[in-house]
Amino acid sequence: MENQHEKNVEKIKNAAPMSAPKIKNGDQKGKSSLFLGVFFIVLSAFFFSLMSVFVRYAGKLPTFQKALFRNSVAAIVSLILLLKSGSMKMQKGSFLPLFFRSLAGTVGIVCNFYAIDHMPISDASMFNKLSPFFTVIFSIFIIKERANLWDWLLVVFAFIGVLFVSRPSFNYAEILPPAIGLLGGIGAGIAYAFVRKLRNQGERSAVIVFFFSAFSCLAVIPFVIADHAPMTFAQVAWLLLAGGAASCAQFSLTTAYKYAPAKELSVYDYSQVLFAAVWGMILFSEYPDVWSVIGYVIILGAAILKWWFYRREKTK
Numbered sequence: 001m002e003n004q005h006e007k008n009v010e011k012i013k014n015a016a017p018m019s020a021p022k023i024k025n026g027d028q029k030g031k032s033s034l035f036l037g038v039f040f041i042v043l044s045a046f047f048f049s050l051m052s053v054f055v056r057y058a059g060k061l062p063t064f065q066k067a068l069f070r071n072s073v074a075a076i077v078s079l080i081l082l083l084k085s086g087s088m089k090m091q092k093g094s095f096l097p098l099f100f101r102s103l104a105g106t107v108g109i110v111c112n113f114y115a116i117d118h119m120p121i122s123d124a125s126m127f128n129k130l131s132p133f134f135t136v137i138f139s140i141f142i143i144k145e146r147a148n149l150w151d152w153l154l155v156v157f158a159f160i161g162v163l164f165v166s167r168p169s170f171n172y173a174e175i176l177p178p179a180i181g182l183l184g185g186i187g188a189g190i191a192y193a194f195v196r197k198l199r200n201q202g203e204r205s206a207v208i209v210f211f212f213s214a215f216s217c218l219a220v221i222p223f224v225i226a227d228h229a230p231m232t233f234a235q236v237a238w239l240l241l242a243g244g245a246a247s248c249a250q251f252s253l254t255t256a257y258k259y260a261p262a263k264e265l266s267v268y269d270y271s272q273v274l275f276a277a278v279w280g281m282i283l284f285s286e287y288p289d290v291w292s293v294i295g296y297v298i299i300l301g302a303a304i305l306k307w308w309f310y311r312r313e314k315t316k
Contacts, residue, residue, distance in 0.1 A: 033259045033260055034259070034260050034264065036256075036259040036260075037256045037258075037259035037260030037264065037265050038256075038260070038265065038268050039256075040252045040253070040255045040256035040259065041252070041253065041256040041265045041268045041269050041271075042268055042271050043252045043256075044249045044250075044252035044253040044256060044269070045249075045268070045269055045270075045271040045272035045275060046249075046271075046272075046275055047245045047246070047248040047249035047252060048125075048245070048246070048249040048272050049121075049125065049272050049275035049276045049279055050241075050245040050275075050279075051070070051242045051245040051246045051249065052116050052121045052124065052125060052276055052279070053121070053279050053283060054238050054239070054241045054242035054245060055070070055113055055116050055117070055238075055239075055242045056116055056117065056121060056284065057238045058235050058238040058239050058242065059235055059238075060117075060229075061229050061231065061235060061239075062223070062224065062227045062228070062229055063110055063113045063114045063117065064110060064220040064223035064224050064227065065220075065224050065227075065228065065229060065231075066113050066239060066242070067106075067109050067110050067113055067216065067220050068216075068217055068220050068221065068224050069236075069239035069240065069242065069243055070109065070113075070239070070242050070243045070246050071109070071212075071213045071216040071217050071220075071243070072213075072217050072243065073240065073243025073244055073246070073247055074209060074213040074243060074246060074247050074250065075210060075213035075214050075216075075217055077247045078206050078209040078210035078213055079210055079214075081206045081210075082206050082207065082210055085204075085206065088207070088210075090203060090207050090211070091198075091201050091202055091203045091207075093201060094198060094201060094203050094207070097194050097197050097198050097201070097203075098194075098198065098203075098207075098208065098211045098212075099215070100190075100194050101190075101191050101194035101195055101198065101208065101211075101212060102191075102211055102212040102215035102216065102219075103215070103219075104187045104188075104190035104191040104194065105187065105188065105191035105212050105216065106187075106212075106215065106216040106219050106220070107183065107184070107187035108128075108131070108184045108185070108186075108187030108188035108190075108191055109184070109187075109216065110184075110220070111180045111181065111183045111184030111187060112124065112127075112128050112181070112184040112188075114177070114180050114181075114184075115127055115128075115177055115178075115180055115181030115184060118176075118177035118180075119177045119178070119181060120280050120284075120286040120288060120292075121276045121279060121280045121284070121286065122273055122276040122277035122280050122286070122288055122292070122296075123165055123178075123181070123288070123292060124181055124276075125272050125273045125276040126165055126273050126295070126296060126299060127162070127165070127178070127181030127182055127184060127185045128181070128184055128185055128188060129185070129269065129270055129272060129273060129299070129303075130158060130162065130182070130185035130186075130189070130299070131185050131186075131188035131189040131191075131192055132189070132192070132269075132303070132306070133154065133155045133158045133159075133189065133302070134185060134186050134188070134189025134190065135189045135190075135192045135193050135196075136151045136152075136154075136155060137155065137189070138189055138190050138193040139193045139196065142190075142193040142194060142196075142197055143193065143196055143197045143200065150305075150306075150309050151306070154302045154305055154306050155302075157298065157301070157302040157305075158298070158299050158302040158303075160298055161294075161295040161296070161297075161298030161299035161301075161302065162178075162182065162295065162299070163295070164291050164292065164294045164295030164298060165178070165291070165292050165295035165296070165299075191212075195208060205254050209250060264307070264310070264311070267303050267304055267306070267307035270299075270300055270303050273296065273300070
């Protein structure tokens with residue numbers, strides 16, 4: 001009996017260690033992935049804010065002409081990546097979603113560039129960053145993803161913030177830039193909903209970026225021919241820098257989503273507005289007024305609440 005007890009004790013000593021350390025290591029790995037995701041999403045926001053600065057520095061050029069340069073750089077970069085991958089084929093059933101994603105994205109970029117030229121860049125960035133809320137709305141129709149009550153309330157909350165930033169009036173000259181900036185956010189929101197549909201179908205990122213960039217270039221060429229302005233060497237350089245910054249931002253964004261889901265990172269993407277505000281004050285002496293700041297706080301608050309609700313549901 002005593003020998004049997006000693007054997008049992010020896011078995012316990014030699015038993016495999018508990019799996020708790022593995023869970024701890026898994027948690028550590030998850031935290032590391034989230035940190036990398038946050039790093040790359042903030043890096044993407046930084047590059048997008050630089051793009052806005054370079055677009056502004058390019059001076060008074062037609063908006064479509066600026067959009068052509070921005071998208072041509074992205075088209076070349078994504079084409080190189082596709083050629084290196086050895087395949088340019090798209091998934092079956094991807095053509096129509098790619099077409100509508102590209103159409104909406106082109107509208108979003110053109111409107112965003114117009115807003116950058118006619119508004120403080122922090123305001124223009126904030127309108128562009130309304131896209132996640134529009135994605136909630138259009139995902140209902142595009143990917144049949146239902147929004148809950150909180151999603152709808154936060155969309156309304158964000159629109160209240162828009163009213164503070166835009167301060168709509170009956171003056172056409174004053175209301176046009178905010179209206180076009182808002183349209184840019186709607187276009188981007190629709191585009192992101194189609195991107196989610198394409199990713200659910202297994203479409204590659206390089207295919208999505210190339211199709212969009214090439215489509216945008218072809219779409220704006222007729223407008224550039226109809227309204228073309230001669231450019232100096234400096235203007236060409238600024239627009240090429242804008243295209244390069246946009247490409248770096250896009251690849252940083254793609255890398256971020258490899259490490260963490262979009263719902264966990266979306267709130268950090270709003271750091272672009274902070275970067276844009278800093279650039280606006282330092283480079284262009286643009287200081288947001290009290291109403292714009294209130295609007296920023298409301299919209300950022302809606303984004304933070306959206307992120308918090310997601311984290312709470314995930315924890316449950």
